[in-house]
Amino acid sequence: MKYFKETLYDAVCQEFRVDKMYFEQKTEHQHLMIFHNAMLGRVMTLDGIVQTTEADEFMYHEMLTHVPILAHGAVKKLLIIGGGDGGILREVLKHESIDVTQVEIDKAVIDMAIEYLPKHSDSAYDNPRANIVIDDGMAFVKNCSEKFDVIIVDGTDPIGPGEVLFTEDFYAQCKNCLNEGGVIVTQNGVPFLQIEEVKNTYQRLNQHYTDATFYTVAVPTYYGGLMTLAWATNNAELRNVSLDTLEQRFKSANLNSRYYNPAIHLAAFALPQYIVNQLD
Amino acid sequence: MTDPIRTVLYGASDKEISFYQSLVEKHGSPLLLFDSSKLKQQYRALQQALPNVDLFYAIKALPQIDALKELDELEAGFDVASSGELDILLSLKVSGRRTIHTHPVKSDKDIRDALRFGSTTFVIDNLDELKKLQPYRGRVGILLRVSFRSENAKVDLSKKFGCTEDEVANIILQAEQLGLHIKGLSFHVGSQCETSDQHVAAIHSCRDMMLELNKKVKAPLSILDIGGGFPADYALESIDILEFCKPIRAALESLPDDWHIYAEPGRYLIAPAVTCVTTIIGKSIRYGMPWYYIDDGVYGSFSGKIFDHAEYPLQVLTEGKTSTSVLAGPTCDSIDIIDEHIELPELNIGDLIIGHQMGAYTAATRTRFNLLKEAKFIVL
Ligand SMILES: Cc1ncc(COP(=O)(O)O)c(C=O)c1O
Numbered sequence: 206m207k208y209f210k211e212t213l214y215d216a217v218c219q220e221f222r223v224d225k226m227y228f229e230q231k232t233e234h235q236h237l238m239i240f241h242n243a244m245l246g247r248v249m250t251l252d253g254i255v256q257t258t259e260a261d262e263f264m265y266h267e268m269l270t271h272v273p274i275l276a277h278g279a280v281k282k283l284l285i286i287g288g289g290d291g292g293i294l295r296e297v298l299k300h301e302s303i304d305v306t307q308v309e310i311d312k313a314v315i316d317m318a319i320e321y322l323p324k325h326s327d328s329a330y331d332n333p334r335a336n337i338v339i340d341d342g343m344a345f346v347k348n349c350s351e352k353f354d355v356i357i358v359d360g361t362d363p364i365g366p367g368e369v370l371f372t373e374d375f376y377a378q379c380k381n382c383l384n385e386g387g388v389i390v391t392q393n394g395v396p397f398l399q400i401e402e403v404k405n406t407y408q409r410l411n412q413h414y415t416d417a418t419f420y421t422v423a424v425p426t427y428y429g430g431l432m433t434l435a436w437a438t439n440n441a442e443l444r445n446v447s448l449d450t451l452e453q454r455f456k457s458a459n460l461n462s463r464y465y466n467p468a469i470h471l472a473a474f475a476l477p478q479y480i481v482n483q484l485d
Numbered sequence: 486m487t488d489p490i491r492t493v494l495y496g497a498s499d500k501e502i503s504f505y506q507s508l509v510e511k512h513g514s515p516l517l518l519f520d521s522s523k524l525k526q527q528y529r530a531l532q533q534a535l536p537n538v539d540l541f542y543a544i545k546a547l548p549q550i551d552a553l554k555e556l557d558e559l560e561a562g563f564d565v566a567s568s569g570e571l572d573i574l575l576s577l578k579v580s581g582r583r584t585i586h587t588h589p590v591k592s593d594k595d596i597r598d599a600l601r602f603g604s605t606t607f608v609i610d611n612l613d614e615l616k617k618l619q620p621y622r623g624r625v626g627i628l629l630r631v632s633f634r635s636e637n638a639k640v641d642l643s644k645k646f647g648c649t650e651d652e653v654a655n656i657i658l659q660a661e662q663l664g665l666h667i668k669g670l671s672f673h674v675g676s677q678c679e680t681s682d683q684h685v686a687a688i689h690s691c692r693d694m695m696l697e698l699n700k701k702v703k704a705p706l707s708i709l710d711i712g713g714g715f716p717a718d719y720a721l722e723s724i725d726i727l728e729f730c731k732p733i734r735a736a737l738e739s740l741p742d743d744w745h746i747y748a749e750p751g752r753y754l755i756a757p758a759v760t761c762v763t764t765i766i767g768k769s770i771r772y773g774m775p776w777y778y779i780d781d782g783v784y785g786s787f788s789g790k791i792f793d794h795a796e797y798p799l800q801v802l803t804e805g806k807t808s809t810s811v812l813a814g815p816t817c818d819s820i821d822i823i824d825e826h827i828e829l830p831e832l833n834i835g836d837l838i839i840g841h842q843m844g845a846y847t848a849a850t851r852t853r854f855n856l857l858k859e860a861k862f863i864v865l
Contacts, residue, residue, distance in 0.1 A: 212580060212602075213603075214624050215624060215625050215626030229578075236575060252602065253581055364601050365601045398624075401623070
C-alpha cells in the first residue's frame with residue numbers, strides 16, 4: 206500500500222493513503238501527483254504539499270472568491286493569478302456579470318486539472334467569459350494596461366515556484382492593475398505553523414494599500430487550523446459592508462454555496478489574538 | 486595512523502577470468518561494475534549490527550542512480566549535502582521525509598531548495614548558521630554537530646566542522662531564545678575508522694550533554710546522529726560489522742528508550758558493491774623496474790588515493806614470480822601513480838587489473854583531466 210506523507214514540517218506530518226494514482230509527474234524541478242483517497246476524493250499534491258482535495262476545496266475556493274466579490278458589490282472585471290486547478294474560476298463564473306482573466310504560468314497544469322480534477326473547473330474553462338492567459342503572473346501585472354475590480358492570487362507555497370507572488374514588488378504591481386476601490390486577496394498559509402508569513406505579507410501590503418488585513422477559513426487538509434487569506438485595498442469600507450447588504454447581494458447572486466454565507470463572511474474578518482499581534 | 490598497506494590478490498579462477506574478459510569485450514575498458522546484491526547485503530548487515538538505528542546513506546560516497554534505486558527499494562534514508570544531491574533523489578520520487586540535510590554550511594538557496602524538496606532536518610555548528618534557519622523556524626528540525634577529533638580514522642572530519650563540547654550548551658540555549666528548537670546532536674568521528682572507540686566515546690559525551698541540557702530546555706533534545714565512519718574492507722580480511730558495532734550497540738543501550746538514533750553510513754555500504762576493471766595499455770622498464778600503465782588512474786576511478794587516502798585491494802589474473810613494479814595511470818601527470826612499490830608478476834599489454842572495494846569516494850571524486858574517457862558504469 207502506498208501512502209503520501211506531507212513534507213511541510215519537520216516535527217509533524219499528515220499522511221494520506223493513496224488508493225489509486227491517477228497522475229504522477231516528476232521533473233527535475235517538481236513532483237506533482239493526483240491520487241484518490243477514500244475520505245478526501247481526488248487529492249492533488251505538489252512537492253510533497255497538499256494543494257487541494259475534492260472533499261474540502263469548496264471551503265477555500267468559495268471564501269477566496271465570494272468574499273471580495275460580494276464585499277465590492279459591483280465587480281465587472283476580475284483577475285485570477287494562478288489557480289490552474291480551475292476552482293476559483295468556477296466560483297467566479299457563478300457571478301454572471303463578471304468577466305474573468307486568468308493568468309497561469311503553466312498550461313500543462315490546466316490541461317492536467319481538466320483531465321484529472323474535472324470537478325474543480327466543472328467546465329469553467331469552456332466558458333466564453335473566461336479569458337485564459339499563459340504567462341508569468343509577475344510579468345503579466347507589470348505589463349498590464351487593463352484595470353480590474355478584484356485580483357485573486359491563488360498561488361502555491363512561498364518556498365517554491367510561486368515565490369514571486371509573495372513579494373512586495375508583486376503587490377505593488379497589482380495595485381497598478383486595480384480600479385479605484387478595488388481589492389486584492391491572496392492565499393497566505395496556515396499562521397499557527399507559519400506565523401512569519403503573516404508578518405511578512407502584512408508589512409509588504411501595508412507599504413502599498415491603506416487597508417491591509419487578513420480573513421480566515423479553516424480548510425481541514427491544510428494542516429494546522431486556520432488559514433489566512435490576505436486582504437488589501439484602499440477602500441477601508443469594503444470590509445465593513447453590512448450584513449443586510451451582503452444578504453441582498455448573496456440572494457441575487459444565487460450562488461448555491463456550501464461554505465460561504467454573509468454571516469461567515471463578516472465573521473471571517475475577526476482574527477484570533479496571535480494573528481492580531483503580528484499586525485503592527 | 487599507520488601507513489596503508491595494499492592487499493594484492495594473485496591469480497583467478499577460469500570463471501572469474503572469463504567473467505571480466507567478456508565484460509571488457511562487450512563494454513570496453515575501464516569499467517566500474519556495480520553489484521546491487523552486494524549493496525543489499527551490506528545494508529542488511531549494518532541494519533542488523535545497528536538495530537533501531539535509522540540509516541541514511543551518505544550520497545556523497547557514490548551519487549549513482551542505480552545504487553540509489555537499490556537503497557530506495559530497501560527503504561533506506563538518504564543523507565544529502567547539496568541541492569544537486571537532492572535533484573537525483575527527486576528523479577527517483579524519494580520523499581523528502583526520508584532525507585536529512587547534513588551540510589553544516591548552507592546558503593539561503595540551499596535551505597529553500599531542501600525545504601521545497603521536503604527535506605526539513607538541517608545540521609548547524611554555530612550561531613551564524615543557526616540564524617540562517619530563523620525565517621523557516623516553524624518548518625525545520627535542527628541538529629547541532631559536535632566535533633570529536635579522531636586519531637584513528639583515515640579521514641578526520643571533525644577538523645573542518647562541528648562545535649566544541651564547551652559550546653554546545655550556549656548554542657542550544659541561544660537557539661531557544663531565538664525561538665528555534667534544536668532537536669538533537671550529531672557527530673562524525675571520521676571515515677574508515679579502525680575501531681568503534683571514537684563512536685562510543687562520542688555517544689557517551691553526547692548522551693551526558695543531552696541529559697544535562699534536557700533538565701534546562703523547554704523542549705527536549707531527542708535525536709542523536711552518530712554519523713558515518715563504518716569501515717570498508719580494504720585489506721580483504723572480512724571485517725565483521727556485527728563485532729565492530731558491538732560496543733556501539735552497548736553504548737546506545739544506555740540512552741533513553743524514546744530517543745531516535747540516526748547514522749549516515751557511506752563507505753561501508755557502497756565500497757564493496759563496486760569493482761573496477763582496468764587494462765594495461767603500456768609497459769616499460771625505468772630505473773631498473775617494470776612500469777605498467779593502465780587505462781584508469783588517480784584522476785579517474787582511483788581519485789580516492791589522493792582525496793580519500795585509500796589504497797584499494799588489487800587483483801592480477803595471473804600468478805608467477807613477482808618483482809617490485811610501478812603501477813601508473815593513463816594521464817600525462819607524474820602524480821598519476823597508483824602504486825610505486827607493488828609486487829607484480831610479469832604482465833602484458835591487454836592484461837586486466839581488477840580493483841576491489843571501489844564504490845566509495847572513487848567515481849564520486851574523479852576529474853576530467855586529459856579528457857580521458859571515464860570508466861563506464863555497468864550494472865551487473
Ligand atoms: C556529514 C557526513 N556524514 C556521513 C559521511 C559518510 O561517512 P562514511 O563514508 O565514512 O560512512 C560523511 C563523509 O564525508 C560526512 O561528511
